[in-house]
Each structure stands twice: as structure tokens, then as C-alpha cells.
Amino acid sequence: MKTTYKSIFRIILLVCSMAHLQSCSDFLERQPDQILTDDQIFGDKVMIRSVLANFYGRVTWGQHIGDWYSFTVLDEAGKSDQGPDNMQNFGNSHWRVSNYELIRNFNQFLKGLRASTVLSESEKQEYEGEVRFLRAWTYFNMCRGLGGMPIVGDEVFEYMSGMDVGTLQYPRATEAEMYDYIIAECEAAALMLPASTNTNAARANRWVAVMLQARSAIYAGSLANYNNKMTSPIRTSGGEVGIPANLASTYYEKALKAAQEVINTSPYSLQMTKPDDLERNFYEALSVKTNNTEVIWARDHGYPGEGQQVNFTTMNIPGSHAEDIDRAAAGPILNLVEDFEYVDNRNGDIKIRDEQGNFVFYDDPLDAFANKDARLGGSVILPNALFRGTAVEIQAGHKVWNNGTWQTVTSTPGERDNAGRIITSANGPNRSNEQFINKSGFFFRKFLDETPGASTRGRNSDMWYPRFRFAEAVLIAAEAAMELGQQSIALGYINQVRDRAGIQHLTAISIDDIIQERRVEFAFENHRYWDLKRFRRAHIIWNGVVNSTTAQHWALFPYLVVAPGTPNDGKYVFDRLTFSNSLHPRFFELRNYYNFIDLGWQNANPKIVLNPFQ
């Protein structure tokens, strides 16, 4: 009896353990489908391309159309959605870039690529050029915020337990070394990259690398120049911040040479497809991808394709043209509008009062902007201007002539008076904190997509965001030539850009002309902030003074005149008001010229020195 029990038990045990062992084997043999080995990636052409594509999705920083709020932090636009914008100071890490994970990924890619056997030598060259350009672009974005940072070359660091971490700790390069490295890497990459254009200018080619070379050189030149002209130049003792003044001319020469290379030999040009309609021409040069000859490199967006669209149009379209609930999140401000010159007058102020202080009356609100720089209409939707073929009504209310004084009448947006005239337009502007109503008197036109459906949440827009374009090469050449004392060459270049805008030629050129031209040419293109930093003007222009013409945000409100029996009835007048949704003037302090070093970085690497003012 006893033995039977024992043997039954044994049999059960045997069967169980066999079944158990069998069930496991398959599960443990599976290959991971989330983690790929280097061999799997660099042994497959398609995989290599998709890693490269991933890199292109990770190199957008600062102002861009994926973040509409970024246009409101400077002096270009104001936030109109709901509550006011409380921004007053610039943060110590404003638009700061320090992405060594990305740098490491670039270097891993280069290592794998060089060892790969599935690509031809020429393909390898192109990919290597592309990645080295992207790495230089990443360093460039770091450098313009932080100054010199550690340059790690092609190194792929691996930490193994017990090793001396000191070998992984690199000190910061000087600011000059950093720009030199970026320029040298671009020179090398330019030789590897194809000279031909590609779809929607989405990938780096030779000219993109040459443009970064030009831009880095002009940044370094202007830093060497204008930082040392400050009362107390901003620098660290080791040169991590601050470029010696005697290097300026070398950098300017490099910038001029690189910019001229693009101007003279690249397949791009100052796009001029509609000489009869310069506003439209400018809009299309920036915001229409088909047959574009202007844009050299852009962050492209696509439709269809999941997650490849951008909601800039959805968020900022005028209410009258909206296709979904979203609209009017932000609008350009008067500061920018008035910086556009008149065709024959460099003072761009809108004429709203005559010398006696009386209103100037306009038959159509758009007439107030007649004879302006064509780029204004190409960048900003003005009151009563057309968008998608219909007028955008922007009207703050009525000005009623009442017993010898003007009375301002406003209403809830969209309401009409007894005579059927609209009071406050459904688009706005008003000074409330209501959502979906404009507060500045203007809407964006640059980068606003005209495609039907582009302002719906379900579709969004496939608008691109240009990073380099031909006009920048022209203006870099103008600036570099001006700084090198070559006035006539500089004038030749800047007047090309002014010709396209339909405004008078300059006969002499100074740094203020360069700043002014770049301000209006590159509005909303992630240049303004960096320009004012490198020219050391930011603390003067954004001085934090309430009601200052430059630091405070201003709005322009159009009103319909109601004065029955007078010749002015039915005309339009304007009021200049502070932009009610930006509570404080912009205040850029000396500490903002360089981002602060995160103290955590210094803890991890004691060789990192801090920036001035920290």
C-alpha cells in the first residue's frame, strides 16, 4: 500500500515538472521587439534611415510654430486666449538647450554608420555629413543660449562600475572655440552633402551646412564686436563667455565668404514669382511649399501622417474664418506693425491723429496701412484684409460724435446696433479676458495655412517652419560687409531685400539698419531674440519701463465712426492702446544674455564653471 502511494506521487511529480519545463521554453526564447542591437540597425538600410528621421524630429528649439505661445514672449505678438500673460522677466533657463543625450545618439550613429557594410561609400558620406551637420546645429543652439559648453567630439561615453568618472568630465569650451568647432564641422559636412535640393527642404544639403557656417560666423563676429563695446562686457575669466574683440573681423570675413557662396552658387534665390503683388509674393516665399526657391532648410510638417501636423493655424485663425472651435490664440502687436517702414518714409508709425490731435479718417480701415512695406501685408493680417479670399473684419466698436466729443461704444463681439451696423466685430478686438477674441487688432498671416480644413483639430496644418532661407544669406552678407567697412557691397545686398519689399533704397547703412531690416524680414522666424542678444541691444529695447514704446506691448483698435449728418459718418478711426493682455513690459536684464548653468550639471561635473551673474 505504502509503495503504491509513493510511486503515484513520483509519477505526478514527474508529469508536472515535464509539463512545467515545456511551457517555459518558448517564452524565454523571444527576441525583444523594443530594443534593437547595433547590428540590427546598421545592417539594414531602412533602419538607418529611420534613425536619421528620428534625429530630424529632435532638433527644434526656441521659437517655432509648434508652440504658438513662443511668439508672444518677445515684442512680436501678444497672447489673446483667456487670462492675461503675467510674464515680466525672462527666466534664467529661457529657451535653454543642453542635450548631450542627443549628442551621444549622433555619435553612436556615426560609429555604427562607419562600420556598416550595407551602404555604399557615397551613401555613407551623405549620412555622415547630415549627422555631423545636425550635431553642429545642436551645439549652435546650445552655444547661443549658454556660451561655450563641453565639446565631446565623436566620443561615445560608456560608464562601467568602478571606473574613474573624471575621464568622462569635460570642461566647457570657450565661446570662440565653440563657434570655431561649429564652423569647422559645417565646412566638413558641406563637402560630404549633396548640392541638390530635396522635398520641402526638409533635409540638410550642402547649402544648409554653408548657411549654418555663415550664421555661426556672423554671430561670433557680432558677439566679439558688440559685447566688448558694452560698458562692462559680459565674460568669464576662462572665456566660456565672451569672445576677444580682435577676432571680430576674421569672423565677419568668414561670414561674408560663406553667405556669398550661397548667394552666388546655390540653386536658391530671393523668390519673386508675383512681381505685381509683392505682399502675396512674400507670403508665398515663406508659407507655400510648392515651387519654393527661397527656403533652404525647414522643419517640415506633413498631411496625412499621424502626428506630423501642426496646430498653429487652428489656434490662431481669425474667428470669422475658423473651421473649428479654436481661434485667435495670439495676434501680432502694434510694435511690430509700426516697425515696417513706408515705401518712401522710414518712420513706420500709423497715422491715427493729425497735428492738431484730431482723428485721421479712413474710408476703409485697410487704407491706414497703404504704402507700407509689402512684407507687412505678407506677415500680418491687417483690418479688413483678405484671407482665403474674404475680408477679415477687425473692429473694436463705434466712435460716436456726441455733443462735441467722441464717445467710444463697444459691445459683446458680433452685436449690431439699431441701424444694423456691427459694433464690436465677432473677431474682436476687445480688452477683456475672453477666449477666442483678438486683443491686438491684428492676426498672423505668415505661416497661417490657407488650405481648406487646415484649421480643424482633426486635420491641422502641414505648414513648414523655415530655419534657413535665401534672404538670410543676403542679410548676413550685408551685415558682414557693413562691419568690414565695405559700404557699397553692403548696400547692394540690403537693397535687394528692400526691393522685394517694394521700399526705397538705402544710401548708407549702419547696424541699426541691419537690426531694423532683420526685425521685419524675419518676424516670427526665431531670429529676433538671438539678434538682440548678439547685438547687445536686448536690455535697451526690453528695458522694463511701463508704457515704453519698445518694451510695452501695444495694440491698435479700429472704430467705425457714427456721426450722422457729417462727412465722416461711416469712416474709420484708430486708437493706440496698451495691449491689455500683457500686464507687464518686457524686461530683459543683463543676467539674461546667457542662460544659467544648471547647478545639477556642475554637481555631476565639477569642471563646469558658472556663467556671469550666477
Next chain:
Amino acid sequence: MKKILYTLSLCSVLTMTGCGLDNRDEPESTIRGRVVYDGEPVGVRGTGEAVQLQLFQDGYELRNPVPVYVTQDGSFEIKIFDGEYKLVTRNNNGPWVNDRDTTVVRLQGMANVDIEVTPLFTLSNVALSLSGGSLSASFQVDQVTQGWDIDYATIVVGRTLFVDDVSYTARRDLRDIDTGVLTTELLDLTENADFKNGRALYARVGLRAAGKDQSIYSQVIKIR
């Protein structure tokens, strides 16, 4: 019923004893002090964490400073643990000569420290008074450190004790200020909303040296 009560009381005892043991005590000691020149505190901007000192402590692996905020009358105060600290001004911050000399603070309960600085300019003989609709301000600027220029002097009026070049309701900037003599200027307040509605008003004068991140200020005076 009794069982439930027992369980409940057990539960509450458990929760009550659950906390406390693993928490540190809050710091009880205080460092209090002033930023001084010639025995007088130096007025600065007291808002926006604008002027800071830094407190370091040796003997630990990491050396991040503790920020110490200087308020507008030039005083500061920080609650921290007992120990030996080093107090320095922040790099390039404040209306004085940039000097990163260390002041050692041995803290046991309470410590009073005066940080000596050398301002670029000083403001003296400051008189602020309201007459009718305008504020009359007179002050004398003296140069203490050679090699610096005056950017501007400013008369600022605010609604609270916190009044400086960022928080103000009225402001007038004056250029071409002479040193060593009394400057008298008026600030018109008749159009100012806060003046018209009868609020309490505070004022002081400031002076910004060209190329410095901060202005030096006189002490705040209640003018109404």
C-alpha cells in the same frame, strides 16, 4: 460594536505614530544681517529675487549655494541649521563693486553679519515730499568708485512699501546727473490713477550705473 471601536482606535494609533520619526526638524537658527557701506545699509531692489547673496557650507560632496535674498532696505535674514558657513555676494549682482570675498559665519542659534560692500555711487541728502499734484525729489549723488558712469537716476512712486524699477506706479528717469551737487526734480502725478484715487503712496530714488545689473536706492519713504 466594541470590536469596531477597538479596531478604529488601533487604526488611529497606528496612523498617528506613522509620521514624525523619519522627518528632520525644521531649521531653527537665524542668520540676520545687512549689506552696508560706511555703516549705512545699502538700499536695493527688493522684488523679484533681484539681489542675492550666496551661502556655502564646506565638508559636503555637493557645493550648491543656498540663495539669501536681500530686501529693499539692504537687510537679509535666513533660517538655517547651526554650522559654519561662508557668505559671499552673487557674481556681478548688486550696485556695488563685484567682490567675491568670503565672510565666515559661525552659526549657533543666532548670528548677526554685516556684509561690507563698496558701492559705485551713493545717494545722500534725499528728500521726497508731495506738494499738490507733484512729487518733489532732491538728492545728491556721489561717486565712490572711479571708472563708472551714471546711466540714469530714477524717481519711483509705488502703492506699497515695495517700490523699485520694476514695481512702481509712476516713474521718471533723469539723465545727465551731476555728482557732488544737489539735484532737485519734480515728478508730475496729476494724471496718475493711484494718485487720483487717494491711495497711500511710497517713493524713493534710485541710481543706475551704466553696465550694472542693479540700481542703488535710497530708503523708502511714505509720501502719503
